[in-house]
Amino acid sequence: MAEISAAQVKELRERTGAGMMDCKKALGEANGDSARAAEILRERGIAKASKRVGRAGSEGRVNALVSKDGRSGALVELNCETDFVAKTDDFSALADLLANAICDAAPASVDALLDATVKGETLRDTVSSAVTKVGEDIMVRRIGRLVAPATGFVAAYVHAGGKIGTLVAIEATNPDKPDVRAFAHNVCMHVAATSPASLSRDELPKSVVDAERSVLTKQAASEGKPANIIEKMIEGRLTKFFKEVVLLEQGLVMDPDKTVNKAAQEVGAKVVGFSRFQLGEAGEE
DSSP: OOOOOHHHHHHHHHHHOOOHHHHHHHHHHTTTOHHHHHHHHHHHHHHHHHHTTTOOOSEEEEEEEEOTTSSEEEEEEEEESOHHHHTSHHHHHHHHHHHHHHHHHOOSSHHHHHHSEETTEEHHHHHHHHHHHHTSOOEEEEEEEEEOOTTEEEEEEEETTTTEEEEEEEEESSTTOHHHHHHHHHHHHHHHHHOOSBSSGGGSOHHHHHHHHHHHHHHHHTTTOOHHHHHHHHHHHHHHHHHHHBGGGSEETTEEEEEHHHHHHHTTEEEEEEEEEETTOTTOO
């Protein structure tokens, strides 16, 4: 067996983030071959991670960023086991790497993203290396991508250190105007705060509207009003419901007297899409 020096152990620790004794043992098994020792550590890290499948839970971060040309944006939710790891620079850098890859490769699924190659290795291997380094399971839970029209751009916003991420697609005749850019940023923050269900009434699922109408009908009927009055009550309350859940009809958080749609018109813009991820929210796998 080759003699293992302290310098070799130090170099391998810096390269992999593994413990001193693990590095020394791996170097011994690899007869001093640092590259092979790193592979051994990775293999063991992956084996440990496989025993922890499902443990990466609601800790982690959501990342949102825009492509270099501003025409597309990406969202990724990256989960880990502890808040401590979620706040590290390495974890944040991994989230950035994944989000940039979403912008560049436009993957259709998490698996497609992990199969993409960046800097000579698949992102699946990159994530596995991170698992080895931090000693926790790390999981890409979901991804999203938003594309702007030809005369537009995508804006991104990350709230509360990665708890919420939003993207908003804007169409405008002059997309580089400062007031258009400021409006887009405000809408990103608005979406983070209000979590709208849809962009417009037309995009709200019929099942949601029907369920709300059913509830409102029962409420109105219990008030003992004439049928014609009941119908007006239902329509009025349904309009109020739309103002609560439809983005374009909501009052802008920064200026509640204006709807998002009205504020867009005032700066010569149109909101054509949005996406919002919240860390650990249910029903989004």
